Amino acid sequence: MIEIKEIRKSFGRLEVLKGFDFSLSEGKITAVLGPNGSGKTTLIKSILGLVIPSGGEIFFDGKPIYKDWEYRRRIGYLPQIAKFPENLKVKELFKLIEDIRGEKGNSEPLIERFSLDSFLNKKLRQLSGGTRQKVNIVLTFMFECPVYILDEPTTGLDPIALIRFKDLILERKEQGITFLVTTHIMNLVEELADELMFLLEGQVYFRGTHSEMKEAQQEENLERAIAKILEKEYAENS
Numbered sequence: 001m002i003e004i005k006e007i008r009k010s011f012g013r014l015e016v017l018k019g020f021d022f023s024l025s026e027g028k029i030t031a032v033l034g035p036n037g038s039g040k041t042t043l044i045k046s047i048l049g050l051v052i053p054s055g056g057e058i059f060f061d062g063k064p065i066y067k068d069w070e071y072r073r074r075i076g077y078l079p080q081i082a083k084f085p086e087n088l089k090v091k092e093l094f095k096l097i098e099d100i101r102g103e104k105g106n107s108e109p110l111i112e113r114f115s116l117d118s119f120l121n122k123k124l125r126q127l128s129g130g131t132r133q134k135v136n137i138v139l140t141f142m143f144e145c146p147v148y149i150l151d152e153p154t155t156g157l158d159p160i161a162l163i164r165f166k167d168l169i170l171e172r173k174e175q176g177i178t179f180l181v182t183t184h185i186m187n188l189v190e191e192l193a194d195e196l197m198f199l200l201e202g203q204v205y206f207r208g209t210h211s212e213m214k215e216a217q218q219e220e221n222l223e224r225a226i227a228k229i230l231e232k233e234y235a236e237n238s
């Protein structure tokens with residue numbers, strides 16, 4: 001699946017990823033956690049070839065990604081911030097992405113799942129934040145991929161949409177699909193993630209299950225366990 005060796009990325013003098021290894025477990029949901037600015041999106045964009053790392057190697061199914069961009073068709077990507085022309089109607093956006101991809105997506109069941117029928121003829125600029133996110137989720141999941149990378153997927157979703165989204169992920173996982181998800185919502189991590197990786201100061205601070213993370217921090221609650229690490233870190237840096 002996805003294998004990363006010694007990945008490094010600097011933006012000017014800012015070293016965001018400081019050289020670590022990572023492999024994505026097949027058929028599992030891995031949560032990438034870390035404070036704002038810790039490099040989660042940079043890591044994801046590196047995997048997708050949207051950011052060129054300063055060092056290290058990334059492999060997809062054993063092949064270095066820079067030799068062949070074909071692997072990207074096999075990754076469903078939900079970006080943290082998706083930008084599309086505001087004057088497009090939702091149904092036009094679905095069609096546009098199908099045309100770019102050269103493949104018909106299976107959007108109907110997803111439109112139904114997220115109750116988007118009445119929005120299909122609305123322009124993107126008319127949509128609320130949560131509705132936009134539902135549209136982005138449909139765009140990602142209408143194409144079947146063996147792996148999905150979701151960057152803050154639940155932003156703005158109401159409780160019903162959130163439940164439907166979690167069910168969708170779990171259904172796909174049942175089919176053997178692999179997930180890499182970033183989120184600041186610890187409930188979501190506890191409910192969905194099989195494994196977590198915690199990024200701090202450009203390195204992997206922790207890799208394991210949420211129970212192991214709680215155990216390591218002597219906390220019963222994941223949010224508190226994470227907060228404890230960050231508080232120590234802030235105290236050391238201030």
Ligand SMILES: Nc1ncnc2c1ncn2[C@@H]1O[C@H](COP(=O)(O)OP(=O)(O)OP(=O)(O)O)[C@@H](O)[C@H]1O
Nearest residue numbers: 011014016034035036037038039040041042043080
């Ligand atoms: N294109 C860029 N040019 C310069 N700096 C960048 C660029 N992209 C990201 N950065 C910086 O790299 C660091 C890591 O950013 P990144 O977006 O990967 O963090 P993140 O972990 O996804 O944060 P968040 O939780 O807020 O989404 C930040 O300090 C950010 O300002």
Ligand SMILES: [Mg+2]
Nearest residue numbers: 040041080151
């Ligand atoms: Mg991010």
